[in-house]
Amino acid sequence: MGHCYPCKNNSNRFQKNQKGKTLKKTVLFCAGLFLAVFCYGQANFSRGEELLMQNKPSEALIFLENAVAENPAHVAAYLYLGVVYEQLEKADEAIAVYRRILPGAGNLSANVANNLGNVYFQKGNNEMAEQYYSQAVESNSVFALAYLGRANTRIRKGDLRNAVSDYEQYLALEPRTPQRPRIEQVVALIRAEFAAEERKRLLAEEEERKRAEERQRLLDEVSASLQSAADASKGISSGSENVEGYENEFELE
Numbered sequence: 542m543g544h545c546y547p548c549k550n551n552s553n554r555f556q557k558n559q560k561g562k563t564l565k566k567t568v569l570f571c572a573g574l575f576l577a578v579f580c581y582g583q584a585n586f587s588r589g590e591e592l593l594m595q596n597k598p599s600e601a602l603i604f605l606e607n608a609v610a611e612n613p614a615h616v617a618a619y620l621y622l623g624v625v626y627e628q629l630e631k632a633d634e635a636i637a638v639y640r641r642i643l644p645g646a647g648n649l650s651a652n653v654a655n656n657l658g659n660v661y662f663q664k665g666n667n668e669m670a671e672q673y674y675s676q677a678v679e680s681n682s683v684f685a686l687a688y689l690g691r692a693n694t695r696i697r698k699g700d701l702r703n704a705v706s707d708y709e710q711y712l713a714l715e716p717r718t719p720q721r722p723r724i725e726q727v728v729a730l731i732r733a734e735f736a737a738e739e740r741k742r743l744l745a746e747e748e749e750r751k752r753a754e755e756r757q758r759l760l761d762e763v764s765a766s767l768q769s770a771a772d773a774s775k776g777i778s779s780g781s782e783n784v785e786g787y788e789n790e791f792e793l794e
Contacts, residue, residue, distance in 0.1 A: 585605070585607040585608040585611065586604070586605070586608040586612075586615065586621075588601075588604045589601045589602075589603075589604030589605035589607075589608055589622075589625075590605075590617075592604065593605070593621055593624065593625060598624075598625040598628040598629050599629065601621070601625050602622075602625050602629070605618055605621050605622040605625055606622065608622075609622055609638075614645065616642055616645070616646050616647065616649050616653075617649065619638055619639070619641065619642035619653075620639075620642070620646075620649060620652060620653060620656070622638050623635045623638040623639045623653075623656055623660075624656070626638060627656070627659070627660060632660050632663060632664055635656075635660050636657065636660050636661075639656055639660070640657065643657070650676075650680040650681075651677040651678075651681035651684040651687065652684075654673045654674070654676040654677035654680060654687070655673070655674065655677040655686055655687045655690060657669075657673040658670045658672075658673035658674040658687065658690050658691070659690060661673060662690060662693065662694055667694050667697050667698050670690070670694045671691055671694045671695065671698070674687045674690045675687075678691070683714055685711050685714035685715045686711075688707045688710045688711040688714065689708070689711045689720075691707050692704045692705075692707035692708045692711065695707065696727075701731050701735075702735075704731070705728055705731050708724050708727065708728050709728070711724070712724060712725075
């Protein structure tokens with residue numbers, strides 16, 4: 542007679558059910574914990590963003606610091622935290638925050654790079670400011686503010702021609718900007734300076750041409766005069782030699 546082991550089969554089935562329930566509880570617990578942390582992080586970010594928009598950077602600071610601590614990949618939280626540091630005149634902290642997130646900023650790379658340019662511009666570091674404004678433009682060729690920031694930086698550096706190019710690009714992207722009259726005024730002044738420099742260059746070239754012609758005329762006159770004198774001297778010298786020859790030939794006894 543065959544043997545059956547109902548008790549053993551039931552025991553295995555019970556253990557499997559228990560394991561399944563335990564695993565399910567673990568997954569649900571982890572998911573709930575993640576959701577709680579995520580919601581808490583989002584709450585910090587939302588509150589920090591709200592306070593920042595209300596122009597309360599001091600109050601927004603703690604919430605945004607918590608938000609980036611809870612989610613180191615939250616680009617917008619880093620971006621807002623950098624803005625808060627800027628408003629609180631903590632330039633070095635703002636730079637550290639922006640540079641930390643820039644490599645992974647994704648579609649916000651232009652925003653982060655532009656903000657870095659702004660901070661370096663405020664610190665008077667024109668080389669670094671131009672570098673990050675250019676990086677913003679490379680990330681997003683229609684990011685208007687980066688052209689404006691780079692134009693202002695190039696004005697400081699005396700790179701006026703490239704500054705005009707950036708101003709014009711900014712106006713093309715933002716034709717209704719309230720700053721248009723002032724930008725056009727600056728561009729007009731620079732172009733007037735270019736025109737004045739071009740006139741000076743042309744006048745200087747004309748003066749130099751006239752001086753060169755006068756020098757050449759004088760040189761031609763002097764050389765012609767010297768040549769005439771040389772020819773005359775040569776004729777006199779030849780005549781004297783002939784006379785001396787005749788004297789020797791017809792010597793009286």
